[in-house]
Amino acid sequence: MKRRILIAEDEREFGQIMYQFLTFNGYDVRYTDNGQSAYEQFLLFKPELMLFDVNMPEIDGFNLAKIIRKSSTVQIIFITSLSDEDSVITGLGLGNCDYLRKPFGLKELQLRIARAFQLIDAAKGPSVPENDYYLMEKCCIKKDGKLIPLTKNENRLLKVLFENENKICSVEEIIIKIWGDHNIDNMNNLDVLVHKTRKKLEGTPLIIENIRGIGYSIICEA
Incomplete structure (x- = not known):
């Protein structure tokens, strides 16, 4: 364009x-x-x-x-x-x-x-690549023809990961972009957030990978 x-x-x-x-x-x-x-x-x-x-x-x-x-x-x-x-x-x-x-x-x-x-x-800022499963603008996951709503922070997490697709996002970077404050409570909050987001991604090719001691990345196994 x-x-x-x-x-x-x-x-x-x-x-x-x-x-x-x-x-x-x-x-x-x-x-x-x-x-x-x-x-x-x-x-x-x-x-x-x-x-x-x-x-x-x-x-x-x-x-x-x-x-x-x-x-x-x-x-x-x-x-x-x-x-x-x-x-x-x-x-x-x-x-x-x-x-x-x-x-x-x-x-x-x-x-x-x-x-x-x-x-x-x-x-x-970096754009989020389009895919058939994560609909950032609609704040939802598309699975089996249905739209699964995401919470605000679940959407933020996926947005950060997709902005850095094929790269590893550090825990610190993710926490700051979601909560704006890097402290021990938010590290625990991130663990819970990743777990809940993974549950919503089940049944899609999207997988949040944990690189121990470093951070997270998103991959598509389709």
Whole structure:
């Protein structure tokens, strides 16, 4: 699936150059030339990354970012000819933001966008591989055509193990991700949690393995 980028730049020739360059490089791009239209496109298009000029008609870049921040943490790159420190601080203070100062080359644009998507992907964390038995979003196990509900912590345990599939998760890592606190009580709680989760996995190819003295891993014997 193509990564989605929204450009808002009131210098139309410059905006079209960016639009064509990013489209050619495989991105799904929308372009507009004012802040009001950019906000409308943001709601409809749901971009992963926004590039917009600070000095736009109707709604300027900083105010547009403030409006968007009320409902979204979408990554933003400000495009500006402003070089004063106060403007930079204003933009960066809105969170998940970067700056491109005019004039800049297309190579720099490409590098900044690649960096932005690296940050976006890092914030999402590792994905859980899809399988026919563990349904993370539904918080359940599918077995014999039936859905077996998981508790919140059972779901967290399986999520951690599947995020690290084919690896060993240490006891400490699992405890911190489930309870946020590594103490002796939670070590005992983990033993109980693993036992209960294993019972729900019976009848499926999913097996929680205990690597003594190290941690746990999940395997599928299908």
